[in-house]
Structures are given as structure tokens and as C-alpha cells.
Amino acid sequence: MRQRLSFEFPANTGILAKIGEIAGDVGRKAGFDNVEIGDVQLAIDEACTNTIIHGLKKDPSRIFRLIIQWQKNEIEIQIHESGEPFDPNATRDPDLKAPLEERPIGGLGVYFVRKVMDEVEYRNDEKGIKILRMLKRK
Ligand SMILES: Nc1ncnc2c1ncn2[C@@H]1O[C@H](COP(=O)(O)OP(=O)(O)OP(=O)(O)O)[C@@H](O)[C@H]1O
Numbered sequence: 228m229r230q231r232l233s234f235e236f237p238a239n240t241g242i243l244a245k246i247g248e249i250a251g252d253v254g255r256k257a258g259f260d261n262v263e264i265g266d267v268q269l270a271i272d273e274a275c276t277n278t279i280i281h282g283l284k285k286d287p288s289r290i291f292r293l294i295i296q297w298q299k300n301e302i303e304i305q306i307h308e309s310g311e312p313f314d315p316n317a318t319r320d321p322d323l324k325a326p327l328e329e330r331p332i333g334g335l336g337v338y339f340v341r342k343v344m345d346e347v348e349y350r351n352d353e354k355g356i357k358i359l360r361m362l363k364r365k
């Protein structure tokens with residue numbers, strides 16, 4: 228049976244720990260092992276951090292919606308946010324071979340999300356709300 232949770236959170240990094248706990252609970256209910264749960268927690272943390280910092284500029288009066296749906300062996304996460312426009316195709320994969328001191332700071336979040344999740348999709352709905360949808364199968 229497919230289950231669903233929906234939350235509205237303010238653009239405040241203080242809520243990330245709670246989101247990590249929620250992801251852990253859902254991961255266990257979906258039958259994921261600890262490594263898989265860690266991947267889901269990493270992806271949700273990076274994606275929500277981006278929404279809070281880049282999308283909503285850490286303005287706690289602005290909110291985003293987090294929707295988590297799961298069934299056995301599958302978790303789907305959606306983040307709905309109407310902040311700063313973002314073209315994910317414009318982000319380049321980080322150069323992981325470059326010497327550490329030559330690498331730019333940041334730019335790893337989107338890369339990690341794509342790496343650990345099976346499906347990642349950014350789109351804008353008809354009202355211009357940005358939707359990030361990501362899915363992981365066991
Ligand atoms: N939800 C978002 N809204 C607007 N811009 C975004 C969003 N998510 C990502 N971006 C843009 O894409 C860039 C790359 O994001 P990414 O998470 O890969 O790196 P970062 O956040 O800059 O650094 P870090 O490695 O700490 O995550 C960001 O710098 C930002 O410009």
C-alpha cells in the first residue's frame with residue numbers, strides 16, 4: 228500500500244535535522260537497509276538545503292512543501308518551492324579529479340542527489356512553482 232506524508236516547512240536550516248529523522252523513519256518502513264537510508268537522507272538534506280539557501284534565501288517567512296510517498300522498496304520525494312529560478316542543466320558535474328585546493332567550494336549537492344537516487348527530475352508547474360522529484364528503489 229502506498230503511503231504519503233506532506234509537510235510545509237519554513238526556509239530555516241534548523242528544520243533539517245527533523246527532516247533527516249522523518250526520512251529515516253520512512254526508509255525503515257519502506258524496508259531500506261541502513262546504507263540505502265543514508266543515501267535517502269543525504270539526498271533529502273542536500274535538496275532541502277538548496278531550497279532553503281538558494282531558492283528561498285533563508286527567509287523563514289517563506290515556506291516550501293515536502294511530500295514523501297513510499298511503498299515497500301520504493302521512496303519518492305518531492306520538494307515544491309517558488310523561489311529563485313534554477314536551471315539544473317546549467318550545473319556541471321564537479322571535477323572530482325582536480326586537486327582539492329583547485330576545486331571550487333560547493334557544487335556537490337546536485338551531483339550527490341543524482342548519484343544516490345534512481346530518478347531525479349526538476350520541472351516547473353503551470354504556476355511557475357519549482358518541483359524537484361526524486362525516487363529511490365531498494
Ligand atoms: N532549489 C534551488 N533554487 C535555486 N538555485 C538552486 C537550487 N538548487 C541548486 N541551485 C543552484 O545550483 C547550484 C548547485 O547546487 P549544489 O547543491 O550542487 O551546490 P551548492 O549548494 O552551491 O554547494 P554544496 O556543495 O554545499 O551543496 C547552487 O549553487 C545554486 O546556484
Ligand SMILES: [Mg+2]
Binds near residue numbers: 273276277334336337
Ligand atoms: Mg547545495
